[in-house]
Amino acid sequence: MVDLQKLHEAILNGDAKTAAAVAQAALAQNMPAIELIQKAMIPAMDEVGRRFACQDYFVPELLLSARAMKAALEPLRPLLAASGAQPAGKVVIGTVKGDLHDIGKNLVAALLEGGGFEVIDLGVDVAPEKFVETVQKTNANIVCLSALLTVTMLSMKTTIEGLRAAGLRERVKVLVGGAPVTRQFAEEIGADGYGENASVAVALARTCAKLATGG
Amino acid sequence: MEPRKLPERVARPSSIDSERQPPTGGAVVSITAEPKWSEHIRRWDAFWSLEDIGRPLWMIPTSPVLTAATTGLVPIPQLLQDKEAQLNAQLGILAWRETADLGDDFVPHLQPQGGVTVFASAFGCKVDFFKHTLPWAHPVIGENDAPETVYELAPPAVDAGQLGDMLAFTDYYVAQTAGRYPVALTDLQGPLDTAYLVWESKAFMEAMYTNPKEVHHLMRLVTDLIIRYVKEQRARSPEFIPCHYPPLWIPDGRGISISDDCLAVIGPKLYREFCLPYVNELSEEFGGVMVHSCGNFVHQFDNLARIHALRGINFGASETPFEAVWHRFAGKTAIIPHLGLNKDIPFEGNREYLRHVLRTATDNRGLCVVVTPEELGPQAANPATLARLVEQVKEAFADRARG
Numbered sequence: 001m002v003d004l005q006k007l008h009e010a011i012l013n014g015d016a017k018t019a020a021a022v023a024q025a026a027l028a029q030n031m032p033a034i035e036l037i038q039k040a041m042i043p044a045m046d047e048v049g050r051r052f053a054c055q056d057y058f059v060p061e062l063l064l065s066a067r068a069m070k071a072a073l074e075p076l077r078p079l080l081a082a083s084g085a086q087p088a089g090k091v092v093i094g095t096v097k098g099d100l101h102d103i104g105k106n107l108v109a110a111l112l113e114g115g116g117f118e119v120i121d122l123g124v125d126v127a128p129e130k131f132v133e134t135v136q137k138t139n140a141n142i143v144c145l146s147a148l149l150t151v152t153m154l155s156m157k158t159t160i161e162g163l164r165a166a167g168l169r170e171r172v173k174v175l176v177g178g179a180p181v182t183r184q185f186a187e188e189i190g191a192d193g194y195g196e197n198a199s200v201a202v203a204l205a206r207t208c209a210k211l212a213t214g215g
Numbered sequence: 216m217e218p219r220k221l222p223e224r225v226a227r228p229s230s231i232d233s234e235r236q237p238p239t240g241g242a243v244v245s246i247t248a249e250p251k252w253s254e255h256i257r258r259w260d261a262f263w264s265l266e267d268i269g270r271p272l273w274m275i276p277t278s279p280v281l282t283a284a285t286t287g288l289v290p291i292p293q294l295l296q297d298k299e300a301q302l303n304a305q306l307g308i309l310a311w312r313e314t315a316d317l318g319d320d321f322v323p324h325l326q327p328q329g330g331v332t333v334f335a336s337a338f339g340c341k342v343d344f345f346k347h348t349l350p351w352a353h354p355v356i357g358e359n360d361a362p363e364t365v366y367e368l369a370p371p372a373v374d375a376g377q378l379g380d381m382l383a384f385t386d387y388y389v390a391q392t393a394g395r396y397p398v399a400l401t402d403l404q405g406p407l408d409t410a411y412l413v414w415e416s417k418a419f420m421e422a423m424y425t426n427p428k429e430v431h432h433l434m435r436l437v438t439d440l441i442i443r444y445v446k447e448q449r450a451r452s453p454e455f456i457p458c459h460y461p462p463l464w465i466p467d468g469r470g471i472s473i474s475d476d477c478l479a480v481i482g483p484k485l486y487r488e489f490c491l492p493y494v495n496e497l498s499e500e501f502g503g504v505m506v507h508s509c510g511n512f513v514h515q516f517d518n519l520a521r522i523h524a525l526r527g528i529n530f531g532a533s534e535t536p537f538e539a540v541w542h543r544f545a546g547k548t549a550i551i552p553h554l555g556l557n558k559d560i561p562f563e564g565n566r567e568y569l570r571h572v573l574r575t576a577t578d579n580r581g582l583c584v585v586v587t588p589e590e591l592g593p594q595a596a597n598p599a600t601l602a603r604l605v606e607q608v609k610e611a612f613a614d615r616a617r618g
Contacts, residue, residue: 014424055514058482060420067421100351103480106417149348150556179509179557196559 002026004040007072011044011114014064016071023072033076034085037116045069045114049199059107062198066110073113087118089209092134093144094122095178096155101148104178107198108144115202117142117209128155128162135168142208144201145191147178156181157189173208177201243393245454246323255322259464262583263526263549271573271582272320273608275601276461276553280328282308292344295329298384302391309396315598317605320583322464324456325392326399327384327448329377331474333401335412336376337440338368356414362426365414365433373443385451397454399462400445405473405506406437406493407481413437423485430489438493442500445471460507461529461553461585470503470526478519479510479534486518498523505549509556511535516543529585531555533562538575546580553585564589565604569611584608 002025010019026036048065051057057065091112095105102124113119120138122130131143143163145156156176163169176186177195186194192208195201246252261268283304284291293300302325309323332342332352340352356364374382381401388398404412410433411419422430449455449467456464457471465472477490498504503524511534512519519525520543527549528540534555544550554568562568565586576582586608588600 055482058485059480060423060485061482063417063420064424098345098347100345100348103416148556151347182558182561 002029002031004036007036007040008044008047011041011065011068011072012047014061014068016064016068019068019072020074024075027075027079033079033083036072036076041069041072041114042116045111048114049111049202053197053199059103062107063110066107066114069114070110088116089142089205090118090120090138090140091142091144091205092120092122092131092138092140093146094126094131095124095146095148096152096159097125097127098155099147099149099152100124101146101178104148104198105144105146108146108177108195108201111198111202112144112205115206117205128159131159132162132166132168135163135172136166141172142205143172143174144195144205145174145176147176147181150180153178153180153185156191160190173205173211175201175204175208243395245395245397247397247454252322255320256464256466258320259322260466262581263466263469265546265549265581267579269579270612271576271579271584273584273586274319274321274461274463275317275604276585276587277308277312277321280305280326290346291349292346295344295350296380298327298380298387301328301384302388306392315601317601319586319605319608320464321462322397322456324397324399324462324464325388326459326462327381327388327401329381329401331402331404331408332412333377333381334404334409334437334440334444337371337378337444338413338436339371339376340413342377352412354413354415356418358415358418360415360418362418362422362429365429368413368433368436370436371440373440373447378444382447382451385448389451389453394453397456398448398452399456400448400459400471403441403445403459403471403473405475405477405490406434406441406497407477407486407490408474409437409441410434411477420481423481423489427488434489434493438496441497445501457501458505461551463505463551463583465505465526468502470505470524471497471501472505472507472529473497474507476508476510478506478508478512478515483514483518486515487521491518491521495521495523498525505529505551509534511557511559513539519544520547527551527581527583529553531557532568532572533558533560536560537572541575545576545578545582549581549583550576551583551585554587554589565607566611569607570614573611573615 007019007022010022023036052062093109095102109119109121120134145159147153147156160174173192175193175195176191183194193204195204247256258268262272283289284294289300289304294304305325330350332350335352336342339355343351385398414433455467457467458465459472494504503526505527507529509531513535525548529551532552534557537552540550552572572584586604588604
């Protein structure tokens with residue numbers, strides 16, 4: 001019998017090789033993929049988020065854990081798709097137009113992916129139209145906008161306005177974050193949430209996804 | 216652990232002074248010889264020696280190039296790539312600043328500026344310039360490249376990439392102004408900050424765990440380049456200010472400034488292994504370091520205390536709590552706060568920030584308060600904005616004097 005604790009620890013320790021091997025072994029023993037995710041993998045990423053929040057983990061540790069999570073998810077994906085299991089939510093994420101900083105955005109994307117979300121990462125310097133177009137195409141239900149520069153923060157507002165003009169605003173939750181962004185600013189531009197760090201952003205995305213599905 | 220003491224000043228190599236050319240025509244005298252500015256410099260000398268000069272130092276950091284960029288006087292790409300445009304913009308700002316006579320402790324100087332990318336570009340990183348912000352370097356080691364790719368990097372020439380421009384700008388400034396203004400160090404992102412521009416940041420941080428040898432290899436290359444470049448720029452500058460930001464006066468030989476924003480991003484263990492040894496090398500070479508970091512780096516205080524001859528710490532008081540820095544480092548090193556980009560610790564503007572800093576700091580020694588306009592864009596350098604700022608500083612100082 002595969003020890004799920006081992007999978008949990010492999011993700012916590014950022015050990016991608018072991019995480020993937022344990023997941024494979026569990027599947028070989030006909031353990032349901034969803035059980036691996038719910039009992040070991042999501043709790044591990046929750047613990048990673050907690051350690052990040054209390055400054056026990058920092059950016060490198062978080063990236064390694066996210067990579068281990070991804071490695072463990074790989075062999076599960078075909079089974080999840082075949083079983084009709086849905087991702088926790090579909091997120092379009094990017095650094096807004098005029099801004100090229102991506103460390104924070106990458107962290108949030110990695111944690112979201114680790115948290116069971118389908119993530120469409122548009123990269124940096126993303127125009128409002130690109131966000132709109134991608135939401136239309138993918139039917140995403142969450143948009144995450146990142147900015148590091150005070151001069152590019154306003155592009156978040158333009159993007160929200162773009163979603164509204166395209167008739168998509170009611171369909172998606174918009175979360176914003178980045179060094180100069182504040183809760184007050186998020187409220188002023190009509191965002192649905194403000195993540196002061198990566199783990200808060202993921203918690204917010206989960207709440208949004210639950211609200212969307214009535215879960 | 217206390218910061219290790221270095222000699223008060225590391226000697227400037229005598230060969231530099233003996234090779235220095237006299238200013239053309241012999242009529243131009245450096246501004247540092249003028250009584251007003253030599254008085255300023257005396258204050259900075261006392262500041263770095265942690266002496267009490269009766270008040271903290273303070274500064275509105277009109278880094279000449281950045282001010283020109285903020286005010287839109289010259290398009291940023293041109294400003295950073297055209298030495299004539301950059302010099303004219305700086306001279307214009309300096310002249311304006313002198314007329315405005317803000318009363319702060321800024322010492323006029325020139326600075327060759329190419330953005331945070333200058334050292335990374337020497338490794339072959341392609342640099343993109345933008346109209347609205349500072350340049351961006353594309354890593355030469357990508358996310359999916361093998362970590363061993365790092366061994367393919369040759370040690371860059373001291374004038375490779377933008378560094379060559381920065382040296383050419385330095386020569387041009389000295390020649391055009393006949394050495395009237397001191398020249399400050401170009402933007403120096405520290406060893407780790409530069410390394411994760413050269414090697415895609417996510418992959419680099421993962422490699423700290425998976426490929427430490429390769430990470431150290433790059434750190435070695437970057438540190439060697441920094442040392443060679445600083446010596447080269449210094450040799451070309453009759454008066455060299457080894458400080459890139461904020462635009463403080465650091466006497467040559469009493470350390471260099473480095474941006475070490477990785478402090479906030481990584482944990483203490485990784486910093487100790489991958490950064491501290493290289494920062495200490497820079498410190499030994501140049502007589503100390505003044506560290507700048509954005510973000511909250513309280514968790515790195517023990518590591519900062521391990522830096523040999525830590526001359527000063529520059530940080531955002533809205534990111535790292537001022538009182539924490541003060542209680543740990545006051546009397547041991549210079550403390551240079553500003554209002555940071557991140558507003559984790561909210562201040563209702565400069566008035567509250569100044570009051571907080573000046574009330575927390577129980578003496579003047581080693582304190583320099585950096586005050587930046589709250590407004591963005593052209594109004595940042597508007598005379599009325601700056602007059603209001605100066606007034607706020609005066610009020611805060613008076614408030615402190617009243618106790």
